[in-house]
Amino acid sequence: MNWFTEVEWSPYVVGAAIGVLSWFTWLVSNEPIGCSTSFSRIAGMIERLFRGKRVEKKLYYQEVKPEVDWQVMLVMGIVIGALVSALLSGDFTWQWIPSVWGADIGNNTAIRLIVAFVGGILLGLGSRWAEGCTSGHGISGTMQLAVSSWISAACFFIGGILIAQLVFKVIA
């Protein structure tokens, strides 16, 4: 049981285990691990609450149905799994401002939330634009050797490294 109460495992053990997990998601559910489509479905379900059934007529929601599917359940599962892991190791904390952000940019909660919101918008837009995220393209697509996924994954990091340097080395 000691293992389960440790705060951090070797990244190689975690990575290999995620690789093995993906064998089983394919074998049992015929699905790659992915996350970002779920946020499109959730956006559609929220839009439907306000605007009714006509939302389902939108071209995008005809292709990506606003409903709870396998992957939406996977994303819910991530919340639970991370919570269990954090509670077992005593690593769970309510926290508004991450420590690197606090040290380099400051402890103003409003600024952190505004930047997180803008970042979230770009992340949602970009992941659906590219049709995948760090899991769908970065892990599941690259391991299938898909050209689309290797290009996407490279661009995630190129864009990410550039903007991180800009924020932390130039602005802050």
Add this chain to the structure above:
Amino acid sequence: MNTKRMRLFWGLVFGIVFGFLLQKGGVTKYDVIINQLLLTDFTVLKIMLSAVVAGMIGLYLMQGLGWIKLRPKAGSWGRNAIGGLIFGAGFALLGYCPGTIAGAIGNGYLDALTAGLAGIVLGSGLLAAAYPRLKEGMLKRGYFGNVTVPQVLKVNNWAVIIPMAAIIVVMLYLLERAGY
């Protein structure tokens, strides 16, 4: 349980395992992700590349045995390069990605639960709104379809898998030796 319920149940089970692993790997934390993008901590890459090595070998073995049929996604430069760069900018500002933000919420991180989550849902909705115009425009630019690296190089899958696994292992070894 009927088939549909069973499917959703398995989605949840796999998600719980995935979330548990992400948290144990440390990647539910903003600090770990931003330090990767600042190139001072390589945990994110170590996890992703180890997953790729283990996953790639297993999936192609299983496909060879006829157990599964892989589905590489179709793509285009306009879709994957532009979308990827927009994603990257968001990744750096938010410090979580669509999977790890779910883990961050489970970890108790409130910037993820409030502004971050709201932003991702809004951004996904914006893409849905712009989709009719993008679909025949930018998303089609430089279309190359659902090809894999071995198909582009016109070689056997294993002629890519084995060298790629070897390169990744050597890269990770050198990264460790360099003290990262």
